[in-house]
Amino acid sequence: MKSSISIEKIYVILADLEETASILDNSNSKLKAHSLLQDSPMFSVNLFNTNSDLFTDYVIEIKSKTAQLSRLIKNKNDELSKYQIELIEKQISSLHNAFHSNKNIHDEAQNRLNAMASRRYKKAVKAVIQPSQNLYQNLSEHHEFERRLLQMLQDKEQERVQASSATFNKLSQDVLTLHQRLGRCRQAISKIEADIVKFESRN
Template identity: 30%
Template structure:
């Protein structure tokens, strides 16, 4: 990620933190027994933090942003960005639900700032970074899984050939050739996807 993009993301997370602090000050869960009984606002798969304060989760996002792997480690870098994007969306969803909680708890809290927009800048920043890179990485991951399965199938066929007669061995050999053809097409698809990823990453560095 470019330095200016990183600075912009940090600024947007700071804005998210301000909204989270306003949400916490409103104490919208105070009169809801169900929410008070919960150990955490979010699933452990999204956050490691366990808290009923929204700002605590934004602090975890800040830590994730500050420890973002370098761009050279592109797989780890994009995985971390995807995680940050999911975390931002999760916090935003809670903030977006503020009017619902205000109505249910009959709160008199009125935010000083304008209501949170449905399309916040930090959401746009994350989407600009992730799209279409994360889709290409999903495609690459799927292709690598196909490659792994085909390699295993080839190895299994070779093991079967060791105890077969000439006729059956010939049939298995034809099966191996067909698998190798599929493996070749799969590896071409992997190379094509990797080239697309390189183009996207070069565009992000501009």
């Protein structure tokens, strides 16, 4: 009789659990943060065989365990009945705790979701800003190179003016080489400036 009453009490508790589980599952399904918890088990494999992110699925397992308990009691299998009752009690207690922790778990998941979104945003901003920074840095380096070439060219021109006939031809060749390098540098500057215009027009 006592076992019979215990079974009845378990089914009453399960009815309440099922109602709460259904409400929470419905509420969780509307949360973006729940996407991080989907298809992940809520409990240890030592406690539940079920592998789900839905509370209702765990209530179904407890129902199944309770039906097994009822058969064990009818067959007067006291040893297994005692073990089954202890397991069911642990499952019910764990499910109650999970109900109370549901909000905190989803708040933590939302924080992780926010952090992921923040990282994606920073990465997207970097993808836009970094190329622009690289172009301007490259332009700055070429302008510095142009400045150094102009200074070198000025120095060589002064040397050539004061040069003897023996070194004049050599200095003339150096001046020509510097003019060629300066021309290539200015072409590179023009290309970089064009790339900057294209990049900024796309963004």
